Amino acid sequence: MKTFEVNFDGLVGPTHNHAGLSFGNRASSNHGGQTSSPKQAALQGLEKMISLSRQGLKQAVLPPHDRPHVPSLRKLGFTGKTDVDIIAHAAKQAPNILASVSSSSAMWVANAATVSPFPDTLDGRTHFTPANLNSMFHRSIEVDTTSVILKSIFRGDEYQHHSALPAGQTYSDEGAANHSRLCSSYGEPGIELFVYGVCQTDTKSGPKKFPARQTRQASEAIARSHGLRAEKTVFAKQHPEAIDAGVFHNDVIAVANQNLLFCHQLAFAEPQLLRRELDSASGDDEITYIEVPADRVSLEDAVASYLFNSQLLSLPDQSSCNLIVPIECAENNAVKGYLDDLENDHAAISAVQYLDLRESMNNGGGPACLRLRVVMTQKQIEETKARVFLDEALYKDLKQWIERHYRESLHISDLLDPSLLLESRTALDELSQLLHLGAIYEFQQT
Numbered sequence: 001m002k003t004f005e006v007n008f009d010g011l012v013g014p015t016h017n018h019a020g021l022s023f024g025n026r027a028s029s030n031h032g033g034q035t036s037s038p039k040q041a042a043l044q045g046l047e048k049m050i051s052l053s054r055q056g057l058k059q060a061v062l063p064p065h066d067r068p069h070v071p072s073l074r075k076l077g078f079t080g081k082t083d084v085d086i087i088a089h090a091a092k093q094a095p096n097i098l099a100s101v102s103s104s105s106a107m108w109v110a111n112a113a114t115v116s117p118f119p120d121t122l123d124g125r126t127h128f129t130p131a132n133l134n135s136m137f138h139r140s141i142e143v144d145t146t147s148v149i150l151k152s153i154f155r156g157d158e159y160q161h162h163s164a165l166p167a168g169q170t171y172s173d174e175g176a177a178n179h180s181r182l183c184s185s186y187g188e189p190g191i192e193l194f195v196y197g198v199c200q201t202d203t204k205s206g207p208k209k210f211p212a213r214q215t216r217q218a219s220e221a222i223a224r225s226h227g228l229r230a231e232k233t234v235f236a237k238q239h240p241e242a243i244d245a246g247v248f249h250n251d252v253i254a255v256a257n258q259n260l261l262f263c264h265q266l267a268f269a270e271p272q273l274l275r276r277e278l279d280s281a282s283g284d285d286e287i288t289y290i291e292v293p294a295d296r297v298s299l300e301d302a303v304a305s306y307l308f309n310s311q312l313l314s315l316p317d318q319s320s321c322n323l324i325v326p327i328e329c330a331e332n333n334a335v336k337g338y339l340d341d342l343e344n345d346h347a348a349i350s351a352v353q354y355l356d357l358r359e360s361m362n363n364g365g366g367p368a369c370l371r372l373r374v375v376m377t378q379k380q381i382e383e384t385k386a387r388v389f390l391d392e393a394l395y396k397d398l399k400q401w402i403e404r405h406y407r408e409s410l411h412i413s414d415l416l417d418p419s420l421l422l423e424s425r426t427a428l429d430e431l432s433q434l435l436h437l438g439a440i441y442e443f444q445q446t
C-alpha cells in the first residue's frame, strides 16, 4: 500500500493580528502593536499549500479556530446577555484579555498535536495527542477545538485520539514542533525524536532568559501513551543558549525528513550523544546530518531568518530533497551565502525554494510552524470524509472564501470592534460546510 506523509497546514484565521503575546518569541515581541493583514496572511499560507500540492505532494488543510473565543471570556468572568455584550464587557475592562482570546495562533498547527504514525506504534494505529500549550494563555485555549477537528477528520479504528496532558508546568507540551521522525521511507517504522527544553528534575541547566515550553516529562508521557518502541525512541535536550536566543520551539533550529537531519550546531545540548543514540536506533539505515556551524550562521541569524523552520520535501521521482525556506533567508547575507553553497555542494539538497509568508513570520511562524505531518496510506486518504485534501478546486474555493470574508488590515484596536465576532463566525460557519467538517465550533452547537 502506497504511504505518504501528508502536510496538513493551518489556515490563517480572520482575526490574525500582531498583539505581541509570546514572550521568548522575538518576532512576536518585535511586531506587537503593528497592523496585520489577515487577508494577505491567509492567501500567503494558501499559496504555500498549493505550491506543494502542484509539486506532487499530498497537501491538506486544517480550519482556523473560532476567535474571539467567547467561552474563554465567560470562564474568566465576563458577562453579558449576548456574545457581543460579552466582547464589549471584555473590551472595556481588559483589552489585553480580549487580544489573547482573539489570536489566530491555532494556525501554527505544528503546535496542534504530536502524531505518531501507524508504522511506529505497537498497536499499528496512528496516535494523536493534542498539545496542552500550557505555557501561553492565548495558546492554551486551542486544545478543545483542536481535539474536535482532529477527531472529525481522522475517524475510525485506525486512529487513536488521546486527551491532552494534564495542565500545569510539569507536562507543558507544544506538540509536533518539538517532535521529529526519521525513517528510510514513510511507511517503515521510524525513530521518533522528542526534543524538550527543560526536565523538571533538572531545572538548573535550563534557559535563563526565556521560558522552555516543552518538558521532558511531557515528551515521555506522550511516547508512553502512543505505545512507541523504546529502541526507536530518542529524547534530546534543546541547547539552553538557543532558547535564550529565541528558539522557543525546536522546529526553529532543526528539521528532519526521512533519513536527513538538518540543524544548527547549537540546536541540542548534547549533539554528540544525540548522534550516537540516533545512529544506534537507526540500525542499518544511515542518517545524514547537515549541521550548520555557528561561525557560518549565528544563532541570531538563524532565528531572524528562520532558516531551520523550513520544510524538506521528498518530491516524487527525486532522490534528494528540496528545501523550502522563508523569503527572509534570501535577505540575510550569511544565510543566503550558506544556502547557495548548500544547493550547489550538498548531494542531499537539490534546490532551495523561497516563500513569502511574512504575515505569519511576523508572529514567529515560518513554513514548518504552519504544518502538521501525518503519515497516511492511499486508502486512508481516500476514506477521509472531510474535504481537506487540497486540489485545484478546493484551492479556488478557499481563495474566494478568503477574498469574501477577510479584512485587508487589522490593528489590535480593531479587536474591540464587536462586528469582528460576527464576521469571523459567518466565515467559519461557511468554511466548516465547505470542508465537510460538520459542526466543529461551539457557536454552531447552540
Ligand code: SUG
Residues within 6 Å of the ligand: 017, 018, 019, 020, 021, 022, 025, 028, 029, 032, 103, 105, 108, 110, 111, 136, 139, 177, 248, 249, 251, 252, 363, 364, 365, 366, 368, 369, 370
Ligand atoms: O506560539 N506566535 C506563536 C508562533 C508559533 C510558532 N510555531 C512553531 N514554532 N511551531 C507562538 O509563540 C504570537 C501571537 C501574537 O503575538 O499575536 C504567537 O502566538
